[in-house]
Amino acid sequence: MMMIYENIRLALFSLKANKMRALLTMLGIIIGIGSVIAIMTVGDSVTSTVADSMSSLGANNITVTLEERKDDEEASDSMFGMNWGSSQDDNAKQPTQKDYITTDMLRQMKEAFGDSITAYSITEQVGNGSIQQNAESGKANVSVMGTSLGYFLANDVQLVQGSYFSEEELENGAMVALLSEEALDDLFHGDADAAVGSTMTVSVNDKYYNLIIEGVYAKDEDETMSMYSMFMNSDATNLYIPLKTAQDINHASGYQTLTVVVDPNQNPDQLAADIESYFDNLYRNNRDFIVSATSMASMVSIMETMMSTITTAIALIGGIALVVGGIGVMNIMLVSITERTREIGTRKALGAPNSSIRLQFIIESIVICLIGGAIGIVVGCVGGIAAANYIGASAVPSVKSILISLGFSMAIGVFFGYYPANKAAKLNPIDALRYE
């Protein structure tokens, strides 16, 4: 115990005597530990943010997607049943009208599954557009989207004024719309009473549509929205129109993707499997396309697994810096031992056993690594929090990763310090004493 204390004191002394050298040596450890901590922090915060926002869309929801029929090994490549990067697969077949999921199919499915299915949430994007009431009023950017009634349920869209679309409006494709509070501020100075019932002209894709405002929905603090607008660099809010209306505008019928809102008493994973086999039967004669159904819960867990794999992989690359840093420590320890050969000889002459010489230099190496590690943790936490804030996720560096890092830097100290320390311990006392 006494020896350890003395050795720590000695190690600090020798670091203080060579401040610049010590700092440069630590730099490798600082960068290594710092980058690992930063990456872990960002990874964790992005994972939890995305998982939270996915869950907020309804953990009980099932996403049903039309996708290309693939060989088994290929099928596992496409995550979530979506294509990551649109031009990733040049041979991708485009679905035609006959392949789409139809309203009839959904109606039959609802009959087949009964109360298990609460509603369908279906959307049809029309495009980004803008609304300008008149010369005095401001302009609002909107993303025009056709929705089924289930969409409002699945996404928890709350009205502050007016009403949702009626069955009839949905059926007939009426020219009605739900406006966001943000757009209301821009267009009507926040006067919802004035807005509801009035007609506005929306320009989308160089076409103009006159829509009656049926209602105003509450501001959505959902993080997906903020992430969406961050990535898209857009202040556009959704302008909801009935699904049929959007399909008429797009000259589309049938759907490629939809969300099934599941009764809370049902097991979504089981229902997803049942829905998938239901569609397998319907699509058994379709050679190009099948329908997949995935529950949100399993998507979240797939996403979390994927994110943690990516985070670990990047952190491992950061770990390479740590190994390089460790080699730097070993190098400087060898230099230090050569410089202090006479000291080692003297200590041996004074009766230091090999073990205490070894201990002295291992402790010195551990001290370098631990100080470097501690600085690295601070740098990593600051860097990680800053980076996470920049991409709009809240970050808390985990105590676990800090403790692991400290343990790891200590292990590096032992590992890369052992060889030089052992070399010092095995020096012949006469040679060491006579060393010039």
Next chain:
Amino acid sequence: MSRTIIELEDIFKRFYIGTPNELEVLHGISLKVMEGEFVAIVGASGSGKSTLMNIIGALDRPTEGKYILDGVDMIAAKDAELSKIRNRKIGFVFQTYNLISKTNAIKNVEMPMLYAGIPGKQRIARAKELLELVGMEERMKHLPEELSGGQKQRVAIARAMANDPAIILADEPTGALDSTTGRMVMDLFHKLHEEEGKTIVLITHSPELAEETERIITIKDGNVLGERKGTAR
């Protein structure tokens, strides 16, 4: 006469054994040092006296021969035991002082006691006592680089005394000092010998210094050339 502290018998030391340039440095040296004696070992450079000192100081092992130090068979001792013997039974004083740099005088004196596992308080008390003995109590917080040659050697002597060793082995202790400070260091050895009753083995090439001791053993070409009485009591 008191008991024998050092007993060397037919000590041979060869280097590069089994190679064409095998070299025999010591050709069967035998000598004895009694407890409380002040002995000088003299010889020109290349005479083998340094090799002999390394063997006496347990820094090296003889190729052949018998060596008993304070009742311990040094030939049979393992490396770890030799460390312990160097720590407890031998106090080294080097020509180049060999104080640990960046470490103040009192910590230097404490060092052998640290390796002996003596607790802090006791260590500090003993180190202060020793620094007083060599007249360095005023400078115990000074680093070696802040001390003159003579002062460094006095700290080194205090360090050699730390674990109350059976012998003090001084290798050219005045070699790097001017005659005045060299004189002070020699006086200190006399004091340790007379007042503390220490056994001191002084290795030197200087006949004048050797003359001050009780007995002078002359080494030449790896053999004991002869021995005679010195002027000390």
